[in-house]
Amino acid sequence: MxxxxxxxxxxxxxxxxxxxxxxxxxxxxxxxxxxxxxxxxxxxxxxxxxxxxxxxxxxxxxxxxxxxxxxxxxCPDAPSALRVDSAEQKIDLVAPPPTDERPDRDDAEADPLFQDSLTMKIEAPWAGQEEPVVVPRVLDGANATLTRGAAITIMVTSILASLVLAITAAWAITEALGG
Structure with missing residues (x-):
């Protein structure tokens, strides 16, 4: 220092x-x-x-x-430093800001301002891409849920029927062989 x-x-x-x-x-x-x-x-x-x-x-x-x-x-011939004596006077370089009172935005007149909204629909870039079809077209459509439910029921019933048939066949073979 x-x-x-x-x-x-x-x-x-x-x-x-x-x-x-x-x-x-x-x-x-x-x-x-x-x-x-x-x-x-x-x-x-x-x-x-x-x-x-x-x-x-x-x-x-x-x-x-x-x-x-x-x-x-x-150096005596050196220039003196330029200084401003601001203690004696006040210089306003800019006009004071206006002090107009603005109304509060919480009144009833401010409510319609939020009704100016604009509805926009923007599609995602990937929305137009075709994906490979996994489900046959028979199971798509207006009654897709009903059609798919019926298909599932038919498949479960056929699996259970084949299981019962296999167990019955195994039991018949066991009795025929002397069991």
Whole structure:
């Protein structure tokens, strides 16, 4: 953390600067960005950043803002920082928002707003695909449940009849063989 003594310029901090370095620090003290400084000095932005970074590292890694502040304090010809004294006056940049009272939406007049709905029918992309027919067409139709129930009853009855017939045949063979 920096103290007040760190922000005070030391003797010789800004001596032995080249003309380009002085110009860069002078514009930095005015609050310009690296891109603006590069455009004003007809040099590259990386060169401007390099000048600033070299000076920052020589001063112990201070921030750009602190570098500009120290340069303003150390050099009498450095521009003063532009400041706005907002304690004395209040500047309204935007008109205050209108304060018209809107009625609540919970009254009876708001109810018809929900009747504006629109019914839409969207078919699924897979709805039109034909699936292979598993059930014979005889078991489909208006009375499909009745027809399928009758088919199941007939199949169960035939299975039971064949089972009874098989048991009767086995019993007859057992008695014929001497059982």
């Amino acid at each position: 920096q103290t007040d003594q760190d922000s005070k310029p030391k003797v010789g901090e800004f001596e032995l600067l080249t003309a380009k370095q002085t110009a860069v620090l002078h514009l930095l003290a005015q609050g310009r960005t690296s891109k603006e400084i590069a455009a004003l000095l007809d040099t590259g932005e990386s060169a401007v950043n390099r000048h600033i970074e070299i000076k920052r590292s020589r001063l112990g890694g201070v921030t750009r803002l602190e570098l500009a502040r120290r340069y303003r304090n150390a």
